[in-house]
Amino acid sequence: MYTCSSHWGTKVSSQESLGKKPLHVLEKIRENLEKLNEKMEIMIELQKHGRRDLQPVPDAPLDVMTLLSMPDHLRKTAMVLCRMGRATADEIAQQTQRARAVESAYLNQLVIMGYLKKERKGRKAYFYLDKENQG
Amino acid sequence: MRALGKILAVHSYKGGTGKTLLSINLSAALAKRGRRVALFDLDFRAPSLSTLLQVDKVDHWLNDYLNGICDIDKVLVNFSGRVGNNGKLFVGMANPSVEAIRDMSSKDRKWEMRALGRLLALRSALLNDGGYDYLVFDTSPGLQYSSINAIVAADVVIVATTCDRSDVEGTKRMLGELYDLFDKKTEVVMNKVLQDVSGKLGKNGFQSDINQVPLLALIPCYCDVSRAAGTTVFVEEKPDHPFTKILNDMVDKLDKI
Numbered sequence: 001m002y003t004c005s006s007h008w009g010t011k012v013s014s015q016e017s018l019g020k021k022p023l024h025v026l027e028k029i030r031e032n033l034e035k036l037n038e039k040m041e042i043m044i045e046l047q048k049h050g051r052r053d054l055q056p057v058p059d060a061p062l063d064v065m066t067l068l069s070m071p072d073h074l075r076k077t078a079m080v081l082c083r084m085g086r087a088t089a090d091e092i093a094q095q096t097q098r099a100r101a102v103e104s105a106y107l108n109q110l111v112i113m114g115y116l117k118k119e120r121k122g123r124k125a126y127f128y129l130d131k132e133n134q135g
Numbered sequence: 136m137r138a139l140g141k142i143l144a145v146h147s148y149k150g151g152t153g154k155t156l157l158s159i160n161l162s163a164a165l166a167k168r169g170r171r172v173a174l175f176d177l178d179f180r181a182p183s184l185s186t187l188l189q190v191d192k193v194d195h196w197l198n199d200y201l202n203g204i205c206d207i208d209k210v211l212v213n214f215s216g217r218v219g220n221n222g223k224l225f226v227g228m229a230n231p232s233v234e235a236i237r238d239m240s241s242k243d244r245k246w247e248m249r250a251l252g253r254l255l256a257l258r259s260a261l262l263n264d265g266g267y268d269y270l271v272f273d274t275s276p277g278l279q280y281s282s283i284n285a286i287v288a289a290d291v292v293i294v295a296t297t298c299d300r301s302d303v304e305g306t307k308r309m310l311g312e313l314y315d316l317f318d319k320k321t322e323v324v325m326n327k328v329l330q331d332v333s334g335k336l337g338k339n340g341f342q343s344d345i346n347q348v349p350l351l352a353l354i355p356c357y358c359d360v361s362r363a364a365g366t367t368v369f370v371e372e373k374p375d376h377p378f379t380k381i382l383n384d385m386v387d388k389l390d391k392i
Binding site: 061062063064065066067068072075076079082083085129 | 244245247248251252255280283284287313316317318
């Protein structure tokens with residue numbers, strides 16, 4: 001049996017940790033990779049559309065006048081979420097006929113802008129209108 | 136399995152284009168064909184359905200539903216007796232009191248957002264679960280919050296316009312800068328067309344005028360309609376009137392959308 005040294009200086013048996021909770025470890029890696037992917041998608045979108053459209057508005061209600069003034073690509077996503085109330089990027093993508101990664105990026109932009117909230121449940125990320133605003 | 140119903144919003148750029156007349160008669164014509172229809176007065180700045188349908192008092196107004204005070208079934212008044220053929224017509228009325236109009240005019244953006252949520256919820260409550268085939272929204276003219284909420288919640292927008300130049304130009308702008316932005320299926324109705332103008336130009340003459348959006352109907356200016364002052368449900372009370380025939384043709388087309 002060999003041991004590996006972690007960054008924190010404690011010696012952990014790799015076989016032992018993988019043997020005990022291999023699925024848990026893999027899930028964690030996958031979750032972190034997905035988070036990393038989301039961040040990269042946001043960065044790509046920021047480069048494409050510039051930061052001008054992404055100024056956060058604190059406590060911003062997603063009302064129809066706001067929808068009207070949004071760029072077309074975000075309005076499409078926001079309108080589907082308005083209809084659905086709460087959805088994953090996958091569910092939105094099914095409605096808009098765009099790629100899941102694209103919808104994920106747009107949804108995250110809307111979160112940054114303060115119009116949507118995001119909640120993780122296990123591996124799934126749910127986007128929804130602010131409860132306090134939605135009533 | 137029953138096909139899911141549709142939400143129609145009747146809107147216009149300017150006031151006085153005949154939205155309410157169209158809404159009432161379209162709803163009655165749909166109901167007469169056996170459809171279950173709910174008509175809503177979303178013109179909170181100038182409510183008119185309660186007056187035209189001669190209702191003095193209701194348990195709950197549509198205002199109450201949007202304010203979160205009651206469920207939608209408490210708002211709907213059964214008017215099926217007003218339409219023949221065992222039609223099912225229900226109406227949700229806006230409160231016409233000055234106090235209610237003032238209250239609805241002073242709502243903030245968060246309230247309007249919640250109101251949109253409540254309008255969107257009607258699809259599941261009435262079309263999916265309530266067995267309704269059509270919801271018809273009679274709206275305020277122009278770019279009002281309540282009207283845009285109705286447009287966003289609707290499947291099809293019926294835009295009424297007169298031949299007035301400013302009305303036609305305003306309608307064109309709304310087609311390009313409002314309905315299109317929300318990806319709405321839009322149908323234009325040209326109303327109160329003078330008989331000599333409608334004879335001279337016909338439908339095709341106006342088609343190119345309204346941004347290539349085909350006309351759902353061209354309705355001549357009928358003295359009988361003006362004389363009735365909005366209180367006659369033509370499709371029920373005057374089945375042989377040419378106005379009724381045009382409304383029935385409109386319903387044929389709407390049913391196929």
